[in-house]
Amino acid sequence: MQISPVKALSTKLLWRFSIFNIALLLGLILWLWCESQAVNVVQPQLPSDGKLQCVSYSPYYHPGQTPLNPNSFIQPAQIDHDLAALSKQFNCVRIYSVSQGLSYVPEAAAKLGMQVYLGAWIGWVAANNDKELDLAISIANKYPKTVKALIVGNEVLLRGEQSEAAMQAYLEKAQRSTMIPVTYADVWEFWRKHPKLEANVDFVTVHILPYWEDDPQAISEANQHVVNVMNLLADTFKKPILIGETGWPSVGRQRQASEPSLINQASYLRGFLQLAHDHAWQYNLIEAIDQPWKRDLEGTVGGYWGIFDTELTPKFAFTGDIKPRHDATAIALSGALGFALFIGLAFFSKTREVYMKLGLCAAGIVFGISAWLQAQYLVSACRNISEWVALGGLAFLGWLLVISLVWRICQPTKHHVLLLKTGVLILAVAAISATILLIVDGRYRDFPISLYALPVLLLSFSSVFLDIDVKPQRWLGYLLSAALMPAALYCVYLETENISAYYWLGLCGLLVTALWPKPQTSTRS
16 A cells, blocks of 8 residues: 655644544534433323323343243243333233243233233244134133233234234134133234224224334324324224334434434324323333344344333433433543543643644544444444444444544654555445445444544545545545445435435545545646
8 A cells, every 4th residue: 555755734734633623522512412401392191190001011121031032931020020110100011922931921910900911922833823822812811800902913914924814713713712802913004904804803903103104204293193094094994993002212223204212202102192192092102111132123223112221210201301311421421531542642742732732632522422422322233243343343443543543643654644544445345335235224224323423524624624645546546435425325315304314425425535536636847
């Protein structure tokens, strides 16, 4: 790799570096301040005891717990503990299976005066289905005052695991075997595709999830979407309707205009509760507790639909204003650590100019806070060791690039330039790979904006305004740029309402400014 002679930056360029980092710090502080302000969210009219109707309960929130492992078993003590916490907020829980220890839920609920929508999981294998349904029927008959209804199957038709005729047979068997009301649960579109099932249930159970719709709904339109769907279903079916699932994620990938966030989750659920009161809807919210295992199926967003986090701490209250961030102490500590690191760099590089020290202090604080935000992203997004290695390695590369860039400015040597050029090359290849994956398999993939933001901002600024050479060979710069920008533009084409796609396009554009070769200057003899 060709390395040009390394020159120290002029005083003018050092001033630019300092001012840019101070501006970055001020912008970051302003953003964090806005993110930390309490937000006034709709105040729903709640029952006199403050308890909500029902919530989906899955106890698989501890490390290693997953219903996908047939050997998983939930101990009764955990179920007792979980329901004791949920009983303070809800009158009822919905479960999806009676296997893996969940057959104990009705007994535990009865002790607390709660009721249960009892689920029998229906999948591909007929023998397993028969065993599950027989156990669910026996439990429903054993606890007739606790079990509100028997839900035979959950989104089976959506997954294509059974036919309509097979589901009718399972429902008819349940109707013959118990006096408990029987129903089937699926997304509302599939109920409209299979209206004949109404004859086999006591009431229709539909899932309305504005985030997961084929046309994802913005938070401002989400509650009205539920009203529109319920009106449509009321014209389709004669029997009562239970909204068996509805909710909003607090973390994860934006889908078109549907943006997961704590404030949006609270806004949706509070707004929905008011509508449920006004329209006298029967409902079950999804879901009680965050489910880390769902990230394996649905990406980051799958794990964060809970009203409680995995520590059984409520994410928000259903009354009063809501603060979206509660990590001011961690942010301050991270900024202080970054400050100390970069002050150390200034000391070892014998930087004497006050303006440079101020610029390095600002850069260090931004670096520390950025590292904290990246750590939060990694914790929410990484599902296995390979993802920790890949995404964690990318974060580490970004840290190394930022520190190398600062060291190059303070103590210019060829070694730092070589490290910068190699790092930029790896960063560009990683960005191209991420963008291609977002195109071909983007439904459950996050835009990794936080991992790229700081290194790309500093590298592009340094390349354009400080004349620091981080560019690869000319042909390679053209090739990487030609691959990255069209792919990033195509991401925007696929999701024109997704602001994350535009942010990603902007970062890719800035990265291209660091890659794009300088015009060749002709010399005359």
